[in-house]
Amino acid sequence: MARIVMKFGGTSMAGTERIRRVARIVQGQQAAGHEVAVVVSAMAGETDRLVNFCREADPLHDPAEYDVVVAAGEQVTSGLLAMHLQALGSKARSWLGWQLPVRTDDAHAKARIDSIDSDALIASMQAGEIAVIPGFQGLTEDNRVTTLGRGGSDTSAVAVAAAIGADRCDIYTDVDGVYTTDPRIVSKAQKLKAVTYEEMLELASVGSKVLQTRSVSLAMKENVRVQVLSSFIDDDAPAADTIPGTMIVSDEELEGLDMERQLITGIAADKNEAKVTLTRIADRPGAVATIFGPLADANINVDMIIQNIAKDKGETDVTFTVPAADLARTQALLEERKEQIGYYRLICDSKVAKISVVGVGMKSHAGVAATMFKALADRGINIQAISTSEIKVSVLIEDDYTELAVRVLHSAYGLDAKDAA
Amino acid sequence: MARIVMKFGGTSMAGTERIRRVARIVQGQQAAGHEVAVVVSAMAGETDRLVNFCREADPLHDPAEYDVVVAAGEQVTSGLLAMHLQALGSKARSWLGWQLPVRTDDAHAKARIDSIDSDALIASMQAGEIAVIPGFQGLTEDNRVTTLGRGGSDTSAVAVAAAIGADRCDIYTDVDGVYTTDPRIVSKAQKLKAVTYEEMLELASVGSKVLQTRSVSLAMKENVRVQVLSSFIDDDAPAADTIPGTMIVSDEELEGLDMERQLITGIAADKNEAKVTLTRIADRPGAVATIFGPLADANINVDMIIQNIAKDKGETDVTFTVPAADLARTQALLEERKEQIGYYRLICDSKVAKISVVGVGMKSHAGVAATMFKALADRGINIQAISTSEIKVSVLIEDDYTELAVRVLHSAYGLDAKDAA
Numbered sequence: 001m002a003r004i005v006m007k008f009g010g011t012s013m014a015g016t017e018r019i020r021r022v023a024r025i026v027q028g029q030q031a032a033g034h035e036v037a038v039v040v041s042a043m044a045g046e047t048d049r050l051v052n053f054c055r056e057a058d059p060l061h062d063p064a065e066y067d068v069v070v071a072a073g074e075q076v077t078s079g080l081l082a083m084h085l086q087a088l089g090s091k092a093r094s095w096l097g098w099q100l101p102v103r104t105d106d107a108h109a110k111a112r113i114d115s116i117d118s119d120a121l122i123a124s125m126q127a128g129e130i131a132v133i134p135g136f137q138g139l140t141e142d143n144r145v146t147t148l149g150r151g152g153s154d155t156s157a158v159a160v161a162a163a164i165g166a167d168r169c170d171i172y173t174d175v176d177g178v179y180t181t182d183p184r185i186v187s188k189a190q191k192l193k194a195v196t197y198e199e200m201l202e203l204a205s206v207g208s209k210v211l212q213t214r215s216v217s218l219a220m221k222e223n224v225r226v227q228v229l230s231s232f233i234d235d236d237a238p239a240a241d242t243i244p245g246t247m248i249v250s251d252e253e254l255e256g257l258d259m260e261r262q263l264i265t266g267i268a269a270d271k272n273e274a275k276v277t278l279t280r281i282a283d284r285p286g287a288v289a290t291i292f293g294p295l296a297d298a299n300i301n302v303d304m305i306i307q308n309i310a311k312d313k314g315e316t317d318v319t320f321t322v323p324a325a326d327l328a329r330t331q332a333l334l335e336e337r338k339e340q341i342g343y344y345r346l347i348c349d350s351k352v353a354k355i356s357v358v359g360v361g362m363k364s365h366a367g368v369a370a371t372m373f374k375a376l377a378d379r380g381i382n383i384q385a386i387s388t389s390e391i392k393v394s395v396l397i398e399d400d401y402t403e404l405a406v407r408v409l410h411s412a413y414g415l416d417a418k419d420a421a
Numbered sequence: 422m423a424r425i426v427m428k429f430g431g432t433s434m435a436g437t438e439r440i441r442r443v444a445r446i447v448q449g450q451q452a453a454g455h456e457v458a459v460v461v462s463a464m465a466g467e468t469d470r471l472v473n474f475c476r477e478a479d480p481l482h483d484p485a486e487y488d489v490v491v492a493a494g495e496q497v498t499s500g501l502l503a504m505h506l507q508a509l510g511s512k513a514r515s516w517l518g519w520q521l522p523v524r525t526d527d528a529h530a531k532a533r534i535d536s537i538d539s540d541a542l543i544a545s546m547q548a549g550e551i552a553v554i555p556g557f558q559g560l561t562e563d564n565r566v567t568t569l570g571r572g573g574s575d576t577s578a579v580a581v582a583a584a585i586g587a588d589r590c591d592i593y594t595d596v597d598g599v600y601t602t603d604p605r606i607v608s609k610a611q612k613l614k615a616v617t618y619e620e621m622l623e624l625a626s627v628g629s630k631v632l633q634t635r636s637v638s639l640a641m642k643e644n645v646r647v648q649v650l651s652s653f654i655d656d657d658a659p660a661a662d663t664i665p666g667t668m669i670v671s672d673e674e675l676e677g678l679d680m681e682r683q684l685i686t687g688i689a690a691d692k693n694e695a696k697v698t699l700t701r702i703a704d705r706p707g708a709v710a711t712i713f714g715p716l717a718d719a720n721i722n723v724d725m726i727i728q729n730i731a732k733d734k735g736e737t738d739v740t741f742t743v744p745a746a747d748l749a750r751t752q753a754l755l756e757e758r759k760e761q762i763g764y765y766r767l768i769c770d771s772k773v774a775k776i777s778v779v780g781v782g783m784k785s786h787a788g789v790a791a792t793m794f795k796a797l798a799d800r801g802i803n804i805q806a807i808s809t810s811e812i813k814v815s816v817l818i819e820d821d822y823t824e825l826a827v828r829v830l831h832s833a834y835g836l837d838a839k840d841a842a
Binding site: 071 | 479482485486493496504505519
């Protein structure tokens with residue numbers, strides 16, 4: 001017998017038939033002898049509908065009231081799933097965010113979980129009752145409703161799993177696991193049996209949106225074993241144990257699984273970055289701070305930064321990337337400060353893509369990078385910038401080459417499935 | 422300065438434009454110097470949508486989970502109205518049923534309010550904040566969500582008014598007051614300036630569905646002055662004081678208003694009754710109990726009961742009315758007990774209507790009844806049964822004559838407006 005948390009997203013909860021299907025999957029786990037808590041999202045489209053009402057009410061709407069409005073979506077699905085489970089003969093009840101409660105800070109619309117009171121929850125589960133918990137919801141110290149930000153239900157599920165000491169947190173999505181790359185781009189992409197938290201974070205932050213990044217960070221911090229699997233594979237709702245999903249675990253546990261490790265775990269692409277170059281900046285201490293200080297103050301997240309040594313006359317060029325959505329603000333901020341920073345030209349380019357190869361098995365960046373650069377050069381793909389982290393090498397290229405680059409690298413690192421077309 | 426509660430129904434809350442309109446009306450009251458609490462329903466159609474999901478989930482759904490699901494509708498509109506008020510520059514916040522809390526019994530889906538903690542509410546209102554309260558919602562002692570039954574927001578509004586000692590509870594509806602009869606039937610119907618709680622109860626219970634009956638009973642018990650008025654009269658959202666609605670008050674207060682009292686206040690019609698006759702029942706003690714005991718046990722609400730003295734052979738006929746929706750169950754129950762009750766024939770008729778004349782000014786039933794019977798007889802309308810209460814005379818007629826009977830009586834008691842067509 002294990003204690004497990006199961007989480008179902010909006011697509012799985014969209015309408016009566018799908019919720020009934022979820023109820024059968026959940027009941028299958030209980031029938032297998034497990035204690036089960038389920039975390040649910042709102043029906044697909046419902047949160048958008050509610051957010052839209054808020055925008056129409058007041059473009060600068062009060063985030064505290066926004067939370068009251070949008071939390072209603074998960075309240076509905078949690079009550080409905082409890083009913084569906086009862087209709088199948090299980091004991092079940094809903095536990096709203098304020099009932100547990102899920103305590104958060106008071107950063108409305110993007111709250112962070114402080115703690116979850118789990119005593120009543122555990123007692124109920126031990127008595128054979130399936131606990132149905134709306135994701136996304138929390139409660140401040142002065143009893144106002146909070147929400148965790150879009151996609152927050154993944155984080156709710158991991159937090160509940162940590163609070164009740166669950167053996168596993170199963171995240172059901174509309175994909176059946178984490179792949180070596182996006183299967184829509186590379187038909188030979190392979191599903192991974194397991195990845196580490198660190199790898200998942202890198203894959204998520206560079207465009208593989210299977211899980212919300214915050215939920216992976218929390219799982220890593222609380223050492224919660226997360227499994228990604230599909231709620232759409234089988235009409236007969238088998239127990240989740242029999243569906244091979246992807247486990248997201250610690251480095252140590254991954255080694256214990258004794259699998260044949262690849263050098264590289266996956267390839268990710270992200271087209272939502274834009275490149276900014278400032279030319280002929282004075283190569284003196286503090287110059288760079290005058291660029292990035294104002295961007296940090298404006299909450300613009302700068303990713304890659306490349307500065308070459310001065311070419312001549314004590315001047316240099318600086319290139320960096322920002323989210324494409326922040327490009328206009330970045331441009332305005334830098335133009336305002338042209339005198340102060342002292343650059344010659346400001347060049348912006350949103351037609352770029354960041355391609356990353358990720359893997360904890362990456363012993364030496366040099367070897368990985370060399371393979372990468374050669375593979376891309378062989379196809380005539382020009383590298384505009386390079387950055388590395390502990391378990392990742394990223395390059396910036398022209399975005400028209402995105403799919404080609406991903407396919408080329410997927411082959412170059414030996415990730416192509418042998419039996420696929 | 423007064424302290425007032427304003428209540429808006431689902432039609433008034435249906436969509437962004439209408440909620441904005443409600444916000445302007447509410448702000449108008451605050452601008453007039455009043456302390457304001459607002460009670461809101463879910464958007465028109467939303468509760469039906471949620472109830473339907475519950476029925477699809479489980480025909481015998483758990484009423485505790487039903488309450489979790491349907492309470493979400495009012496949660497959404499309360500948050501949205503608070504935002505709209507803020508957008509107009511007012512201070513406002515939502516207070517959900519569990520936040521106040523509105524304490525109820527644990528009769529889920531039809532809970533009754535025990536108490537409302539009003540300290541925080543009053544403090545917030547005194548600080549100039551408009552309190553927005555979702556109607557319909559409550560909380561049991563063990564912190565489960567309850568709802569008060571369909572139409573329960575009227576009751577929530579009156580209960581809040583009683584709890585905060587409001588000077589007035591304004592119920593905004595899609596009609597602009599209480600009329601001498603249904604204006605769709607009688608074009609000369611007049612809006613009443615004021616009626617007593619008792620009159621309103623009789624008018625409501627016989628088909629004039631302006632207010633939920635329970636809300637009127639509660640207002641009478643707690644002596645809350647209720648005003649019915651329209652949220653659709655004027656595009657420029659004048660202060661409610663300037664819109665002539667109908668006040669619902671105690672007998673004493675009505676006398677204080679020093680208006681010219683009519684003998685009869687209004688005429689109501691109800692087509693939702695069915696007539697049941699049992700023939701040739703033994704005229705002995707206890708015989709009637711064998712009929713009505715089982716109906717009471719089955720929660721079937723019997724209204725008029727007519728039994729004449731025995732004609733011959735110690736036998737008599739008994740006629741009574743039940744809600745048309747309960748006719749099939751009533752018939753089944755009585756057929757099962759044919760031996761035990763000992764009747765000859767069971768005759769059911771759902772093609773009947775109950776026409777009632779209501780008025781606290783009714784000094785003698787005889788005079789009122791005589792006028793009624795003569796007016797109906799003059800038009801050839803046959804009276805099938807008669808019943809009276811303190812302030813009401815009701816007759817049962819064939820339902821095809823409903824509108825004719827209402828028009829005839831409206832004229833007979835001098836209620837026709839002089840300036841109307």
